[in-house]
Amino acid sequence: xxxxxxxxxxxxxxxxxxxxxxxxxxxxxxxxxxxxxxxxxxxxxxxxxxxxxxxxxxxxxxxxxxxxxxxxxxxxxxxxxxxxxxxxxxxxxxxxxxxxxxxxxxxxxxxxxxxxxxxxxxxxxxxxxxxxxxxxxxxxxxxxxxxxxxxxxxxxxxxxxxxxxxxxxxxxxxxxxxxxxxxxxxxxxxxxxxxxxxxxxxxxxxxxxxxxxxxxxxxxxxxxxxxxxxxxxxxxxxxxxxxxxxxxxxxxxxxxxxxxxxxxxxxxxxxxxxxxxxxxxxxxxxxxxxxxxxxxxxxxxxxxxxxxxxxxxxxxxxxxxxxxxxxxxxxxxxxxxxxxxxxxxxxxxxxxxxxxxxxxxxxxxxxxxxxxxxxxxxxxxxxxxxx
Amino acid sequence: xxxxxxxxxxxxxxxxxxxxxxxxxxxxxxxxxxxxxxxxxxxxxxxxx
Numbered sequence: 001x002x003x004x005x006x007x008x009x010x011x012x013x014x015x016x017x018x019x020x021x022x023x024x025x026x027x028x029x030x031x032x033x034x035x036x037x038x039x040x041x042x043x044x045x046x047x048x049x050x051x052x053x054x055x056x057x058x059x060x061x062x063x064x065x066x067x068x069x070x071x072x073x074x075x076x077x078x079x080x081x082x083x084x085x086x087x088x089x090x091x092x093x094x095x096x097x098x099x100x101x102x103x104x105x106x107x108x109x110x111x112x113x114x115x116x117x118x119x120x121x122x123x124x125x126x127x128x129x130x131x132x133x134x135x136x137x138x139x140x141x142x143x144x145x146x147x148x149x150x151x152x153x154x155x156x157x158x159x160x161x162x163x164x165x166x167x168x169x170x171x172x173x174x175x176x177x178x179x180x181x182x183x184x185x186x187x188x189x190x191x192x193x194x195x196x197x198x199x200x201x202x203x204x205x206x207x208x209x210x211x212x213x214x215x216x217x218x219x220x221x222x223x224x225x226x227x228x229x230x231x232x233x234x235x236x237x238x239x240x241x242x243x244x245x246x247x248x249x250x251x252x253x254x255x256x257x258x259x260x261x262x263x264x265x266x267x268x269x270x271x272x273x274x275x276x277x278x279x280x281x282x283x284x285x286x287x288x289x290x291x292x293x294x295x296x297x298x299x300x301x302x303x304x305x306x307x308x309x310x311x312x313x314x315x316x317x318x319x320x321x322x323x324x325x326x327x328x329x330x331x332x333x334x335x336x337x338x339x340x341x342x343x344x345x346x347x348x349x350x351x352x353x354x355x356x357x358x359x360x361x362x363x364x365x366x367x368x369x370x371x372x373x374x375x376x377x378x379x380x381x382x383x384x385x386x387x
Numbered sequence: 388x389x390x391x392x393x394x395x396x397x398x399x400x401x402x403x404x405x406x407x408x409x410x411x412x413x414x415x416x417x418x419x420x421x422x423x424x425x426x427x428x429x430x431x432x433x434x435x436x
Contacts (some may be wrong), residue, residue, distance in 0.1 A: 007415055007418070008409070008410070008418060011418045011419050011422055012409070012422060014419075014422070015422035015423065015425065015426060018423075019426045019429055019430065022426065022430060022435075022436070023430055023433065023435040023436070026430065026435045026436045027435055120436075152434050152436070155391055155394060156390065156391070156394045
């Protein structure tokens with residue numbers, strides 16, 4: 001064999017080794033099973049295909065956890081994982097599924113509203129593929145996820161994304177952004193079908209409130225706030241006041257802009273009878289001026305470069321050496337959900353939604369998220385669901 | 388769906404051209420470059436990334 005051929009074979013073999021290692025890493029990340037322990041309040045686990053059959057067989061045929069009270073009341077839908085790279089939303093919803101018990105009304109929870117987006121991380125972003133929340137029984141690993149649906153499930157992107165039905169022109173990649181594709185359409189892309197299916201759930205189950213859980217970078221002006229459709233402006237204002245005075249953290253209110261289309265707080269409110277609210281917590285991991293993009297930054301929210309940006313007045317939320325730990329971010333969502341339900345129930349006693357077992361902000365910070373995650377190995381397998 | 392299939396065909400075509408160029412190169416630096424560029428195309432064709 002000629003030396004040149006040996007060289008080509010050696011280089012090709014090296015490339016094959018790299019491809020195998022990279023491929024294994026991506027495969028494991030995409031197929032990492034996340035066990036959920038259906039808590040004492042979960043009456044049943046439905047699938048999204050029950051509301052829109054065309055979603056059957058896709059990665060986004062989501063689990064819908066249904067918690068029902070002994071007494072009738074209103075209905076609320078909580079969405080976690082609309083943007084899976086904002087993990088406080090998924091984790092707050094996770095705590096609800098594993099701990100909440102309904103006294104009145106019904107609570108629908110989706111942990112991975114865009115499950116496809118949980119199976120990929122940001123291309124070129126060097127994100128960690130997963131992260132682990134420490135628990136007394138060892139720890140639970142979660143997929144990191146991205147803002148957009150996995151290109152393996154929806155590809156290619158167009159030059160310009162034209163939103164349905166308004167025909168507003170949006171950034172090309174946002175055709176895979178669940179929070180730019182509402183209200184969705186039955187014959188659209190996977191992301192649009194998922195949005196349509198979620199809206200069908202809201203319509204068929206006569207959901208009164210829809211709460212979408214998010215996080216935002218500190219350089220983004222819509223942060224530490226409740227974004228409310230005009231139908232929910234009074235509710236959001238009261239919740240903001242109650243949280244800011246009673247819970248020890250400040251949260252503002254923003255009106256859902258009528259001119260910006262595709263977002264849940266706009267389209268769910270416009271296309272269903274539900275009041276739509278979107279909660280934002282601070283997540284330094286997403287800031288463009290961050291340092292190393294690793295698990296530590298994701299969980300502690302500590303970054304010296306973002307602190308420096310704050311000193312120069314470039315941020316819309318404060319940050320210091322304590323950072324924004326994941327327990328704080330999840331605790332904010334948890335208390336906000338509790339306060340929304342309480343305020344709603346006071347205003348609408350005939351449609352009250354009363355829940356117990358949901359930890360408040362101070363409790364989540366004191367005990368850590370891990371205290372509210374159940375050990376799937378110590379649970380009846382019939383109660384364990386894989387996300 | 389048709390557009391997606393066409394894009395996979397395009398990806399396969401580009402991957403084939405990269406392999407062809409790899410075989411035709413004389414310098415090891417250029418061979419290594421073509422192999423590195425080829426990896427993401429293979430991962431997409433194998434539906435891994």
